[in-house]
Amino acid sequence: MRFLVQLIQKTYQMVAPQEGSKVLRNVSLLSSLQVITYILPFIILPYLFRVIGPNKFGLIAFAQAFVQYFMILTDYGFSVSATKEISLCIDNKTRVSEVYSAVMMIKVLLTIVSLVILMGLLYTIPKFQNDRIIYILSFGAVIGNTLFPGWFFQGSEAMKYTFKINVLGEFIYALGIFAFIRSDADYLWVPVVTSLTSLTTGLVGQYILFTRFQMAFKIPALKDLRYQLQTGWNVFISIVAINAYTTTRVFAVGLLTNNTLTGFYSIADRIANAVQTFPLYSFTQAIFPRLNKIFPKNKIKAFLIMRQVQLITVLISLIFLPVIFILAPWIVKLVCGAYYPAAVMTLQLLLVAVFFISANAFRVQFLLICGRTDVYSKIHVTMGLIGLPLIIICIHAFSYAGAAMATLLIEAGVFTLTWLSMNRIASALNLYTE
Numbered sequence: 001m002r003f004l005v006q007l008i009q010k011t012y013q014m015v016a017p018q019e020g021s022k023v024l025r026n027v028s029l030l031s032s033l034q035v036i037t038y039i040l041p042f043i044i045l046p047y048l049f050r051v052i053g054p055n056k057f058g059l060i061a062f063a064q065a066f067v068q069y070f071m072i073l074t075d076y077g078f079s080v081s082a083t084k085e086i087s088l089c090i091d092n093k094t095r096v097s098e099v100y101s102a103v104m105m106i107k108v109l110l111t112i113v114s115l116v117i118l119m120g121l122l123y124t125i126p127k128f129q130n131d132r133i134i135y136i137l138s139f140g141a142v143i144g145n146t147l148f149p150g151w152f153f154q155g156s157e158a159m160k161y162t163f164k165i166n167v168l169g170e171f172i173y174a175l176g177i178f179a180f181i182r183s184d185a186d187y188l189w190v191p192v193v194t195s196l197t198s199l200t201t202g203l204v205g206q207y208i209l210f211t212r213f214q215m216a217f218k219i220p221a222l223k224d225l226r227y228q229l230q231t232g233w234n235v236f237i238s239i240v241a242i243n244a245y246t247t248t249r250v251f252a253v254g255l256l257t258n259n260t261l262t263g264f265y266s267i268a269d270r271i272a273n274a275v276q277t278f279p280l281y282s283f284t285q286a287i288f289p290r291l292n293k294i295f296p297k298n299k300i301k302a303f304l305i306m307r308q309v310q311l312i313t314v315l316i317s318l319i320f321l322p323v324i325f326i327l328a329p330w331i332v333k334l335v336c337g338a339y340y341p342a343a344v345m346t347l348q349l350l351l352v353a354v355f356f357i358s359a360n361a362f363r364v365q366f367l368l369i370c371g372r373t374d375v376y377s378k379i380h381v382t383m384g385l386i387g388l389p390l391i392i393i394c395i396h397a398f399s400y401a402g403a404a405m406a407t408l409l410i411e412a413g414v415f416t417l418t419w420l421s422m423n424r425i426a427s428a429l430n431l432y433t434e
Contacts (some may be wrong), residue, residue, distance in 0.1 A: 045267065046334065050337050051184065052186070053263075054336075058258070058264075058265075059131060060187065061266035062250065062259065062262050064141075064191075065251040066135060067139055067142055070118065070139070074110045075107075077238070077239055082099060082152075084155065084288075084369075085099050085155070086099060087154075097218065101224070102224040106225060115139065118136075133188065137188065140191075140196065140199055144195065144197070148165075150162055152213075154289060155289055161208050165201050165204050165205055234373035234377040235377070237377050238376050238380040239380075241381040241384030252395055257400060264340060268346040268347040268350060272350035272353070287309060288369070291305065291366070299429060303429075303431040307362075309362050313358050316358075317359065324351060328348050349408050350408070353412075357415075359415060360419070363419065366422065367425070379417045382417065386410070386413065393406075
């Protein structure tokens with residue numbers, strides 16, 4: 001532990017005081033948000049699981065996984081490409097307005113396309129027809145996600161707005177769940193509350209842009225639309241590939257098993273995701289725009305900071321993940337109300353996968369910072385092509401626990417490919433100083 005503290009201090013000393021304080025402030029804000037979003041699910045999930053039952057819980061999880069594909073389409077990689085561009089041109093108000101207008105225009109158009117696709121699927125595929133209403137109600141989250149300018153707040157390092165808006169959203173969601181869901185007959189209120197919360201945070205985010213940042217929307221020029229589509233393309237393809245082995249896990253379990261088993265898998269997946277994102281999400285979100293600014297001026301410095309932060313993340317994971325692994329039976333019993341061995345094993349397998357994700361997060365991010373979106377894309381497309389059939393095979397063989405087995409193997413593969421690629425790139429750029 002002492003070594004970890006010394007490593008953190010050494011990393012902090014590598015950046016200028018103003019840079020370091022700004023990053024720490026953003027990490028602090030996002031970590032505070034994550035504490036709230038970390039605690040609330042452990043209150044809401046057991047309540048929902050027990051009130052509406054594993055069958056309805058699984059149906060809702062399947063619907064949420066389904067509409068997640070439309071969120072991927074409407075994001076189109078802008079969470080990375082537009083964030084990076086905003087971080088580099090934040091002092092140029094004219095260019096910032098052009099980026100905002102082009103990105104929002106594309107996102108709105110893609111949302112309309114998504115809605116048309118959704119309605120077509122709901123009225124033509126039998127799997128979706130019986131519960132058509134739940135998918136329609138869930139789509140509100142896609143619209144809210146389109147509106148929320150998280151990419152802008154991250155790029156401008158104005159994380160306080162992300163913090164405040166998301167805290168508001170978490171409490172609206174919690175109040176809505178406890179107010180409207182009292183029995184299994186109220187299960188349709190879950191997507192309603194989720195969508196209304198998302199729409200509220202999206203609209204508040206837009207309001208802040210127009211009032212605090214004096215943002216002005218202008219009909220973008222065709223060249224700006226084309227440029228944003230081109231710069232986001234590799235990232236978009238990568239995100240599609242990543243979701244071929246992440247979001248698709250829940251979706252595949254829902255297609256190949258039943259709603260009840262999907263509910264059990266979803267519980268394990270959500271717990272593992274909470275462990276994965278806290279506090280990793282805060283660091284990656286806060287460090288990405290700052291390293292984007294450092295890299296053009298001093299490539300070696302940016303690389304060394306990345307390597308130090310990655311080592312810190314590995315050490316934190318080695319301390320905390322084994323504890324959560326041991327406590328997995330108790331955690332599953334607390335959330336589900338009973339001991340389910342398959343759910344425990346699923347959670348433990350996913351926790352091992354979380355280690356590979358944490359040990360790789362900043363290397364993956366650095367590929368984007370140094371402009372190697374082509375390598376980033378190749379890694380994830382390759383693992384997506386391998387991972388999707390692997391997930392299906394493992395689910396057929398081992399039910400929902402098979403999805404976790406496949407996830408562990410896939411994340412180990414992503415780690416290996418990224419580590420090898422990063423070493424080659426660092427050597428080519430002469431980033432190694434030792």
